[in-house]
Amino acid sequence: MAQPRWRSEGEDPDYRFTLANERTFLAWIRTALALLAGGVLLFEFASTIGPRVLVVVLAVGLAVVAAVLGGLSYVRWRANEIAMRHGRALPYSIAVPVLAAVALLGAATIAVMILLG
Amino acid sequence: MSSVVPSYEGRDPGLQPERTALSWSRTALAIAVNALLVLRSGFVSDQPALAVLGVLLFAAAAAAAAYGVVRARELGHEGGVVMPSAWPLLAVAAVVLLAAVGGVASIVVEAGR
Numbered sequence: 001m002a003q004p005r006w007r008s009e010g011e012d013p014d015y016r017f018t019l020a021n022e023r024t025f026l027a028w029i030r031t032a033l034a035l036l037a038g039g040v041l042l043f044e045f046a047s048t049i050g051p052r053v054l055v056v057v058l059a060v061g062l063a064v065v066a067a068v069l070g071g072l073s074y075v076r077w078r079a080n081e082i083a084m085r086h087g088r089a090l091p092y093s094i095a096v097p098v099l100a101a102v103a104l105l106g107a108a109t110i111a112v113m114i115l116l117g
Numbered sequence: 118m119s120s121v122v123p124s125y126e127g128r129d130p131g132l133q134p135e136r137t138a139l140s141w142s143r144t145a146l147a148i149a150v151n152a153l154l155v156l157r158s159g160f161v162s163d164q165p166a167l168a169v170l171g172v173l174l175f176a177a178a179a180a181a182a183a184y185g186v187v188r189a190r191e192l193g194h195e196g197g198v199v200m201p202s203a204w205p206l207l208a209v210a211a212v213v214l215l216a217a218v219g220g221v222a223s224i225v226v227e228a229g230r
Contacts, residue, residue, distance in 0.1 A: 001199050004203050015199040019137045019192070026140040032213045033147040036220055043224050044161070056228045063220040064208050070213030074206055081200075 006078070010085030021080045028073035031099070036066035042110070050113030058109060065102050067096065134192030141185030144209065149178035151216055155223075162227045170219040177212045 012018075039062030046055050072095055079091045124224050156171030158164070191198040 001204055004205065007200070007203065011221060012200070016133050018200050019133045022206075023137055023140045025206060026144045026209075029209055029213055030144055030147045031145075032217070033151050036217050037147075037151050037154055039224070040151075040158060040220050043227070052228075056191070056224060059224050060221055063217045063224065067214050067217035067221075070210050070217060073213075075211035077206060078203075 004078075006082050007083075009082065010087070013081075013084035017084055018081070021077060021084070022078070025073050025077035028069060028076070028095070032066040035062050035069065035102075038106075039063040039066065046110075046113075049110075049117040054109070054113065058106060061102075062106065065099075069099070086094065089112035134189070137192060138185050138189035141181060141188055145178045145182035145185060148174055148181055148212065148216075152178055155216065157220065158223055158227075162223065163222045164223055164226060167219065169215070174212070174216055177209075181209060 010081065039059040042055060043059035045103050049055065072093075076091075076093055076095065152171050152174030155174055156168055156169075159167030159169075159171055188201065
């Protein structure tokens with residue numbers, strides 16, 4: 001199948017970096033899948049904790065974050081690949097701090113709901 | 118199976134190709150776990166569309182596992198293809214998006230009952 005045009009720009013990077021970029025992409029995909037599974041499990045099995053509305057909002061929130069991360073993973077893989085091909089610095093992404101904040105907030109909320117429930 | 122496991126000598130003492138192929142296998146497993154969850158949700162909450170999505174996700178997991186084998190072969194010999202085709206990656210990202218949208222829809226439908 002025809003490949004996107006950016007793949008013929010610049011120079012092929014060291015193949016180890018290309019493979020590392022591929023693995024990073026897959027790691028983000030798995031992170032998104034884990035968040036999605038967490039959201040679905042929370043909705044299905046957290047029937048005894050907290051206000052139901054809050055559980056539903058959290059579950060939907062986790063699934064939405066999973067969707068965003070899923071889309072972002074490809075965009076970032078592509079941007080990293082292009083940056084490497086041109087010998088530029090890798091683009092900065094706010095995905096890591098945002099993900100950390102989401103995980104912290106989500107876990108803290110669930111913990112409080114369990115303690116008060 | 119021995120033909121599936123390539124020899125990595127002479128290329129990289131860090132076994133980067135092997136880790137990359139394993140990474141695909143792990144991702145396939147993660148998709149399969151979500152497929153199970155979605156399938157179960159579909160049956161428990163009586164949403165046939167969700168069960169169909171679960172079956173589709175299982176197919177996607179199988180495809181990802183198969184691509185892992187293809188990758189292992191590509192990377193297994195000197196001078197083989199190094200850069201992954203853009204399409205499998207795009208497809209995996211699309212699968213995650215689809216699964217997440219399905220998850221949101223099912224939660225909203227179920228919560229509204």
